[in-house]
Amino acid sequence: MTDSPDDLRKLFAAGLQPGPFETESEIQPPELDGIEIETLLGQGGMGVVYLARNKRLNRPVALKVLHGDGDTLEAERLSREGKVLAKLDHAHILRVYDVLFDQVGHPCLMLEYVEGGDLADRIQAGGYSVEQALIWFRQIVEAVAHAHSMRVLHRDLKPSNILFDPSGMVKVGDFGLAALDRSEVTFTLTLSGTTAGTEAYMSPEQRNGEKLDAGTDVYSLGVILYEMLTGRRPQGIFSALKDKRLDRIVRTCLLERSEDRYSSCEALLQELDRTPNRWLPYVAFGTVVLSVLGFLGNALLRPSGSESESASPPLHAQPTSTPVPLFTPAPRAVAPSVEKTDVNVLSGLEENLADLRSRGNWSFEEGALVVQPGRTSQAWIELPSAPGESYDLEVVATRLTGTDSLPIVFPTSSGVVAVELDAWRQGIGGFQLVDGQDLRSSGRSFPIRYQNGVPLTVLIRVRREQLQLWVNGELKSTLALQHRELSKPGLWEFPQSLQFGVGAWESSARFDRIVWRPIDDE
Amino acid sequence: MKPSSSPNPNRFQTTRWSLVLSAREQGPDAEVALEELCRRYWPALRSFAVRMGCTSHDADDMAQGFFIQVVEKDLFARADPERGKLRTFLATAFRRYLQDQWSKAGARKRGGGLEILSFDESRDSQGNEPRNALDQEWAARVMELSLERLQERYRQDGRLELLQSLRPYLTGELPEGGYAALADEQRMSSGAAKVALHRARKRFGEALRYEVAETLGPDEEVESELRHLLMAVS
Missing domain, CATH: 3.30.200.20 (Phosphorylase Kinase; domain 1)
Known part of the structure; x- marks a missing residue:
């Protein structure tokens, strides 16, 4: 040639x-x-x-x-x-x-494709709570455990490979790609890392080019946990974490020999489960000092509530026994006994309506909150006195005109979520978003349609461990919250800080009753 | 094995040096090794013989005779990959063989034997052999082997035709009309043509380094040998 x-x-x-x-x-x-x-x-x-x-x-x-x-x-x-x-x-x-x-x-x-940034960015920005860090970490470990159960090692766990979806849920990326990419040249490039950061997460056996098992990912998880909690990577003689149990977890992950570390991600998860969910103060990165509970305001994703001590989100909530609804559901609007603890949200709202954040035309008619479609498709209003994390919520809503959903937005221990009925113009209802999935893709929807002019009574039982939804007295949906991330549906342009509210999509509607009752489920 | 620009202590086990080591043993493996060495480097030695003044026919005989004598006289007995390049080793051995042949031919000529130029007659006025003659032939052969390797890779992928279209542009030049012209020729988009040529060039570089690495001892650098061959053909 x-x-x-x-x-x-x-x-x-x-x-x-x-x-x-x-x-x-x-x-x-x-x-x-x-x-x-x-x-x-x-x-x-x-x-x-x-x-x-x-x-x-x-x-x-x-x-x-x-x-x-x-x-x-x-x-x-x-x-x-x-x-x-x-x-x-x-x-x-x-x-x-x-x-x-x-x-x-x-x-x-x-x-x-997700566009919520990565963990490296969040670590650099700092300002999140220890509790939040542990929620993320648990999600990461669960992801790696699942991959291991499918006989896939990650081999390149590091904060830049840990992404977030818009709802803040962890998405671990690049699983097994190191194994896929075995070509000598590229692997050398990967090993040399081109950045010191990559090697910092590698187990000793990986750095030495030895045979790898699940322990190599456990090691990387230990590095990540330490970095999440301190903003620094554990290199050389590194400072102990103030919480002894967490310090032991990190150090067990980082043991030199794979067989001395946690034998599996499940073992690591069990150890995390044994770790209390209230943490001693940590010195966070930058100049922000995190204290024990509830003190960072918006930096915490936890819903604000009256009972700050019990509002700490459970990291590893266990399912409860058979739940018993507080209300006895009935085919039409339930009239729960008026107790001192009930909070009638609509009471006194009329005077303050102009002060509430909203979109669309909201007014009061005969004691009911009424919305007319505005210039945009969506109308919503933020409601005051947001419930805590264990409560029952009753809403009686009537769609007057239109063909779409009337959302009810409320806080839970796993994030702010919405109940929507007759949604997506597909006549479906349920909780959304669940783990980033809307009703169309979550597999948790049920068929339901509004008949304009006919009220629907919605009962939502919110507990730390699970959500339940009744419509007109019929249990429609139960959602365990363990390991779940809930978030507001993205199409609705609710303010990020909105915790509690109702809305209407291209519809006029009337809300006759919005009542919540706090529950002590300790 | 991947070509490497850094010395690799284990490399010679899989390079053509291992053929030399096998060829000096006895038995069927040695024959196979010698045959492979012959196939790979015979053309370079033959061309060198021509440059040294042999007729085409005599050059065939010389190159062939050299490899026969390798077996008969155990010429590779002292071959040592630690000592450097296969190119240098074969060149030295072949030159020595040529000299011997010329000496014998001179004797026969006096008795009416082989009609070839004497070894000395092929040298220039300073007594040097044609400048870089063997290295040039060696370089040409290494390039042929590299291109064969590249062809084989594309053949296995069922894309030999694509390589044949890209072959004129492996030198770094672009077709007249740029990628668009190449794309038209290949009935692909301009972007696809660009990707295809980029990869062909990358693979060509890998094939070339592979072939060069095959001829080096453990402490030799591929890039250095590549530069030497470039100088030889410049």
Whole structure:
């Protein structure tokens, strides 16, 4: 194939200096059927990541183009192993949707796209509570435990691989990619890390290129936990954590020999379960000093409540025995006995209506809160005196015109969530968002429609461990809160700090009754 | 094995040096090793013989005779990968062999034997052999082997045709009309053409380094040998 001395010289010159050629990120993105590349998100040792759109499903996806030689055997292996990763279906694992090959046979992973930032950013920003850190950490460990149960090691756990969805739920990414990417050159690049940060999370056996087991991820988890709690990585002789139990957890994760660490992520979770959920003060990163409870205001995601001592969110709540609803549900509006503890939200609201944050036209008519559609599709109003984390809430609502949902937004121990009925113009109802999923995709919806002019009575029983929903006396939904992240539906433009409120989508409606009753479930 | 720009103490076990080591043993393995060495480097030695003044036919005989004598006289007995480049070793051995042949031929010529130039006659006025002659032939052969390796990779992927289209541009030059022209030719988008050429060049660089690494001792650097070969052909 060599043509001439001049050609030979040029070939040697080109072969000797591959540098002037474009790097992967500078060349055009891959072309894939049904995928529209939107922009370059970033690049690293493993490959290049693009934001793309799955045109068929009309949803954003992340597309990771792996470094690799793309030959046939490699392609087959990637395809096979990528499908294993695609089976990692867990609320806290970033989904691998598919393994694709571009126009020249280069392998690409189609991933779930989330845009809530990563843990590295949150650690750097600081200002979160120890409790919050432990909630995140538990979600991370659960994700890794699930992967291990599917015989997948992560091998590259670090804060920048731990993402958040918009509701604040952890999504661990890049599972098993280190295993996928076995090409010598790339692996060397990965090991050398190009940043000191990567190596700081590696177990001793991984740094030494030895055989790896689940212990390697446990080690990385220990580094991450320490960094989350102190803002520093545990290197050399590092300071002990003030909480002795947490310090022991970190140090057990970081033991030199894999067999001396927690034998599994489940063992680590059990140890976390044994750890009390109230923490001694920690000196946080930067200048913020965290104290024991409830003191950081908005920095804490926990709903504000009157009973601050019991409002501390349970890290590892256990399911309770068969629940008994406070109210005896009836086919129409329930008239609970008027007790001193009941809080009638509508009482006295009329005078303060103008002071409440809202969108749309809200007014009072005959003691009922009424909304007329405004210039925008959505109307909502923030209600005062938000309940704590254990209470019963009763709302009697009537849609007057329109065809869509009337949301009820309320706080729980796992985040602020909404009940929506006759939602998405699909006649479905239930809690949303649950683990970032709306009613259409969470698998927890039930069929229900408003008949305009006919009131529906909604009873919501909120406990630390679970939520239950009755409509017109019929139990429609029960949701265990353990390991759940609840959040407000994204389409509604509620203020971030809104805890309690009602709304209407392209509808007029009347709320005749909004009452909540605090419950002591200790 | 991946090419490496840094010395690798274990490398010679899998390089062409191992062929030399095998070739000096006895038995079927030695024959296979010698055959492979012959296939790979015979063309370079043959071309060098031509440059040294042999006719095409005689150069064939010389190169072939060299490998036969390797077996008969155990020429590789002292081969030691620790001592450096396969190129240097084969060149030294082959030069020595040529000299021997020329000496014998000179004797025969006096008796009416082989019609070739004497070894001394091929040298320039300063008594040097044609400048870098063997290194140039060696470089050409290494390049051929690299391109064969690259071809094989594309053949296995069923994309040999694509490589043939990209081959003229491995030198770093772009087709007239840029990627768009290449894209038209290949019936692909301009972006795809750019990706394809980028990867072909990257793979070519890998293949070249692989072939060069195969000829080096444990303490030799691929990049250094590559630079030497570039100088030889410049």
